[in-house]
Amino acid sequence: xxxxxxxxxxxxxxxxxxxxxxxxxxxxxxxxxxxxxxxxxxxxxxxxxxxxxxxxxxxxxxxxxxxxxxxxxxxxxxxxxxxxxxxxxxxxxxxxxxxxxxxxxxxxxxxxxxxxxxxxxxxxxxxxxxxxxxxxxxxxxxxxxxxxxxxxxxxxxxxxxxxxxxxxxxxxxxxxxxxxxxxxxxxxxxxxxxxxxxxxxxxxxxxxxxxxxxxxxxxxxxxxxxxxxxxxxxxxxxxxxxxxxxxxxxxxxxxxxxxxxxxxxxxxxxxxxxxxxxxxxxxxxxxxxxxxxxxxxxxxxxxxxxxxxxxxxxx
Amino acid sequence: xxxxxxxxxxxxxxxxxxxxxxxxxxxxxxxxxxxxxxxxxxxxxxxxxxxxxxxxxxxxxxxxxxxxxxxxxxxxxxxxxxxxxxxxxxxxxxxxxxxxxxxxxxxxxxxxxxxxxxxxxxxxxxxxxxxxxxxxxxxxxxxxxxxxxxxxxxxxxxxxxxxxxxxxxxxxxxxxxxxxxxxxxxxxxxxxxxxxxxxxxxxxxxxxxxxxxxxxxxxxxxxxxxxxxxxxxxxxxxxxxxxxxxxxxxxxxxxxxxxxxxxxxxxxxxxxxxxxxxxxxxx
Numbered sequence: 242x243x244x245x246x247x248x249x250x251x252x253x254x255x256x257x258x259x260x261x262x263x264x265x266x267x268x269x270x271x272x273x274x275x276x277x278x279x280x281x282x283x284x285x286x287x288x289x290x291x292x293x294x295x296x297x298x299x300x301x302x303x304x305x306x307x308x309x310x311x312x313x314x315x316x317x318x319x320x321x322x323x324x325x326x327x328x329x330x331x332x333x334x335x336x337x338x339x340x341x342x343x344x345x346x347x348x349x350x351x352x353x354x355x356x357x358x359x360x361x362x363x364x365x366x367x368x369x370x371x372x373x374x375x376x377x378x379x380x381x382x383x384x385x386x387x388x389x390x391x392x393x394x395x396x397x398x399x400x401x402x403x404x405x406x407x408x409x410x411x412x413x414x415x416x417x418x419x420x421x422x423x424x425x426x427x428x429x430x431x432x433x434x435x436x437x438x439x440x441x442x443x444x445x446x447x448x449x450x451x452x453x454x455x456x457x458x459x460x461x462x463x464x465x466x467x468x469x470x471x472x473x474x475x476x477x478x479x480x481x482x483x484x485x486x487x488x489x490x491x492x493x494x495x496x497x498x499x500x501x502x503x504x505x506x507x508x509x510x511x512x513x514x515x516x517x518x519x520x521x522x523x524x525x526x527x528x529x530x531x532x533x534x535x536x537x538x539x540x541x542x543x544x545x546x547x548x549x550x551x552x553x554x555x556x
Numbered sequence: 557x558x559x560x561x562x563x564x565x566x567x568x569x570x571x572x573x574x575x576x577x578x579x580x581x582x583x584x585x586x587x588x589x590x591x592x593x594x595x596x597x598x599x600x601x602x603x604x605x606x607x608x609x610x611x612x613x614x615x616x617x618x619x620x621x622x623x624x625x626x627x628x629x630x631x632x633x634x635x636x637x638x639x640x641x642x643x644x645x646x647x648x649x650x651x652x653x654x655x656x657x658x659x660x661x662x663x664x665x666x667x668x669x670x671x672x673x674x675x676x677x678x679x680x681x682x683x684x685x686x687x688x689x690x691x692x693x694x695x696x697x698x699x700x701x702x703x704x705x706x707x708x709x710x711x712x713x714x715x716x717x718x719x720x721x722x723x724x725x726x727x728x729x730x731x732x733x734x735x736x737x738x739x740x741x742x743x744x745x746x747x748x749x750x751x752x753x754x755x756x757x758x759x760x761x762x763x764x765x766x767x768x769x770x771x772x773x774x775x776x777x778x779x780x781x782x783x784x785x786x787x788x789x790x791x792x793x794x795x796x797x798x799x800x801x802x803x804x805x806x807x808x809x810x811x812x813x814x815x816x817x818x819x820x821x822x823x824x825x826x827x828x829x830x831x832x833x834x835x836x837x838x839x
Contacts, residue, residue: 246733246735247735261661262660264702267679271682272679275682343579352820353586354764359797436567437571441571467765495678
């Protein structure tokens with residue numbers, strides 16, 4: 242039975258849904274439109290030029306793309322094992338009464354504003370990293386990863402602070418994904434005499450696509466993180482492998498130079514960096530959602546089929 | 557016990573130890589940050605902080621009255637903009653869950669959620685600052701609103717899906733239109749949860765700095781004029797933290813303490829509310 246009121250309801254609420262879709266499209270289009278000068282002038286060379294010299298009108302995004310990817314990859318290298326450890330500990334090894342407490346505490350990490358991380362980074366983490374860098378053995382300083390003077394402000398501080406900020410995101414998704422692993426699978430493993438390690442790695446292996454999705458989600462967060470990073474990374478657009486070197490990221494250069502951009506080309510180049518950041522995070526996030534969904538959907542569909550009959554069938 | 561069995565047990569215990577250590581490893585920075593924010597912040601926090609305007613460079617004291625009011629206004633504007641869009645699109649996603657367009661909207665919401673906050677700032681600069689050649693509180697509110705929409709939409713959707721289908725069917729069987737069934741039966745049942753989602757969204761948005769940097773900018777003076785630049789706690793903390801003055805650093809810590817307090821209070825309220833909700837629905 243079709244009623245016109247119901248059609249109106251569907252269209253009315255659907256219109257607000259459309260707003261979300263249009264917003265995403267508008268962000269992409271607007272970024273392209275506002276950076277057109279720079280896109281036209283530099284073309285693809287924008288992506289691989291190392292020089293960023295606003296005074297000379299030279300704009301290349303490579304140092305920022307490098308800094309963003311390098312800091313995020315380092316951060317995930319630290320954060321991913323820890324986040325998985327937390328997810329396993331909470332979902333597999335903790336008695337159910339302690340669980341909510343641990344979940345709450347780890348999620349507090351995600352609730353602390355980025356600016357507070359940055360403030361703590363400047364006044365507490367950076368001095369600590371500086372003394373760590375000074376105390377580094379000379380033999381290791383010969384390596385390209387640890388070369389240069391110990392500023393404290395630089396890649397290492399940025400990677401550490403990003404790692405802390407990303408852990409709660411990856412661990413909470415990893416926990417969800419582990420929930421989607423059938424209980425029978427673990428019970429079966431234990432029944433065969435598996436140790437905890439063996440049973441849990443089997444579960445992790447079963448959930449591998451979702452776990453990769455969880456790590457990618459953290460990666461997407463790290464890519465776009467702005468305030469905390471710009472406050473500790475040193476903001477210097479120079480490509481370097483060194484963890485001690487001050488570097489720059491895409492988000493950081495936007496936060497720093499946007500209000501100083503005094504020529505249209507400068508502003509357009511900055512907005513194009515925003516566009517690049519938008520496109521990269523879009524790809525990473527979509528991929529991560531896809532992996533997480535493909536993992537969590539079978540379980541969710543089963544639950545939905547039993548508890549929530551679709552509204553469609555009722556009309 | 558054979559050596560093989562012993563080795564398996566050892567590996568397993570090491571693994572369990574590693575997992576426990578990861579939890580500790582994550583809680584150490586949390587404790588460190590909270591410790592510093594509280595100890596440093598409390599020293600500089602006073603009644604003046606809430607009632608006075610920023611002091612000029614070199615003068616001790618002063619407060620962030622303008623920034624606190626500014627933050628409230630900006631978050632309020634954001635919520636005003638995001639709540640209707642978020643809730644109604646959430647209703648669409650849950651009521652027409654199986655349709656293709658609902659999946660598209662869901663994908664858009666998740667995409668929007670993943671857009672870096674600084675990029676949202678750049679976008680709003682292009683649509684709401686450049687055309688008027690004026691930084692404004694309205695632009696800042698718009699940026700915060702855009703960030704709130706996906707959070708509200710997704711929580712609304714998930715909570716509406718928790719409402720038993722029989723309630724909706726009952727209303728429809730009594731001859732209610734779909735809209736009436738949703739607004740008088742389904743939404744009220746999920747309302748505490750939706751409000752919890754709102755509180756969480758506010759908590760997350762109140763701590764945002766990046767989208768405000770070049771939309772609402774900052775303002776040394778007190779203003780409630782929405783077409784003028786407006787100060788906010790977060791941008792003010794950033795300005796003070798990156799300045800070379802000791803006095804301003806102290807103010808920044810006090811600002812950070814206020815921010816953390818707001819966020820923690822909201823999270824706790826939300827947590828207690830959800831626990832109540834869960835116990836209700838299990839009856």
